[in-house]
Amino acid sequence: MTGKHQAGFVNIFGAPNAGKSTLLNLLLGEQLVITSHKVQTTRHRILGIMTEPGYQIVFSDTPGVIDIKYKLHEKMMQQVKSALEDADIALLVHDISRPIEELIGVCNTLKLTVPVLLLLNKIDKVEDQSTLETTITDYKKLFPNWEVIPISAKKGTNTELVIPAVLKLLPEAPAYYPDDNISDRSERFFVGELIREQIYVLYEEEIPYHAAVLVHSFETKPHITVIKADIIVSRESQKVILLGKAGSMIKQLGINARQNIEKFLDSKVHLELFVKVRPKWRDNDTFLKEYGYSS
Ligand SMILES: Nc1nc2c(ncn2[C@@H]2O[C@H](COP(=O)(O)OP(=O)(O)OP(=O)(O)O)[C@@H](O)[C@H]2O)c(=O)[nH]1
């Protein structure tokens, strides 16, 4: 290959629900990571790799920056910390409809030392154009050293500006990953995530925050993939809610998740779900490790 080649780690940070995972999917042009209208959807650092002629951008989606209340949160923030350590560029995503103080809080926690692109997301939520423009100016004044791009990750507004802005800052380096790699995570991992996503979609209140998914069997047969997974919750009462009347809710969850897994794997899927109660799993190192939350 001739000419310069650029490559680097472009790590996405921000408050919970800012739209980090939505943005990553949009940039990759693929539903790779799960998203939801509830906070704290992403629990792991997940790579999304974009390889094009002349450059490779290794994006990292990360959990939203939160205060630690459980060991699970501690593990989530360790994932953010690891992304802080190897970032070449930070994509800082902020929901423009949220107070500016939220972003300041995130910045105080992260203490970013690498070049930052500040993406003011969800501009579609601000109806009044002049209010939007004044708000953007306020952010630019507060962060004069950062490039500020107002976007809507949901509608795709201005998102075509993100990659050129990244390329202005991306170091010259050879590719880190083979060009057919899209992520560092296994199919099994993403299958677990697609099941977890439906828990965020279907259940209210605290259920998603008490739930973990463990894919314990993943068998590729000639015309079908057979998947067995446990959904772990903290309390018997949560198991009852998860199952629903005569098992109606878990049945729906299974149907929804299977459809998404079939699309993802491009294969017919047989999915079996089992609900298990593990009291205080979010504070238990052994369980956290078993469910994939080790650091
Ligand atoms: N209106 C609007 N909604 C958006 C936009 N971007 C994301 N959302 C919505 O915001 C919610 C949160 O999006 P996510 O991508 O899951 O947010 P996140 O930052 O990854 O959240 P965590 O993983 O919990 O930290 C979802 O309901 C998205 O559809 C946007 O530009 N406009």
Ligand SMILES: [Mg+2]
């Ligand atoms: Mg996310």
